[in-house]
Amino acid sequence: MRMSNTIHLRKGSDGEHRDLEAWLYRPTDEDRRLPHQHFPNQLISPLHLTELGVMHWEIDADNWQTDPTFLRVKSEQGYVFTETITVAPGALDEYEKKTHHFFQEHLHPYEESRLILEGSGYWDIRDYNDDWIRFRVCKGDMVTLPPGMYHRFTVDINDFIKAVLLFKETPTRVDILRPDGDDTQARKEYITNVLDKYNRRL
């Protein structure tokens, strides 16, 4: 569902709600930390992200541990473990190696769930037709990518993001690069449960 070049705001039950800003990624060899938008920009609707399985909530990042939305989502989704990560030069060991790794197309056999406490960055996710969709996250965004969804992550030109990682089970990372992820149960279930539901095919 491609949209015109406008930013859409809609009201949530708790007041003004800011949707994730998402657009069709323009593939170039430029710095991955740049927005990579087409001209004119081709925005992607929140519904499109939802259909692909992305979930988004807004959290009071300064008081996240007591934020009612955070507590509700944590309970509903069954998150048990949390870890905090700061992705910034000097704050993350092996910054270059790890940021290169985050930007390699991969999937996880579990939900990727992150709450952004400070800073900003971009997730790229694969559309039905294998195009990249990029969405921006900043302070207060809590996002979840479903198990089996191919994606990658980069900081933006500010080179700084601090996030809470939420896990349902063990907080050990399992990153499976494409195409190795194709044969995983998580990938098969993603295609069946998420893509087939909307009669979409990769």
Ligand SMILES: CSCCC(=O)/C(O)=C/O
């Ligand atoms: C901002 S969280 C670090 C990136 C990450 O953990 C991941 O898996 C990206 O896809």
Ligand SMILES: [Fe+2]
């Ligand atoms: Fe990931």
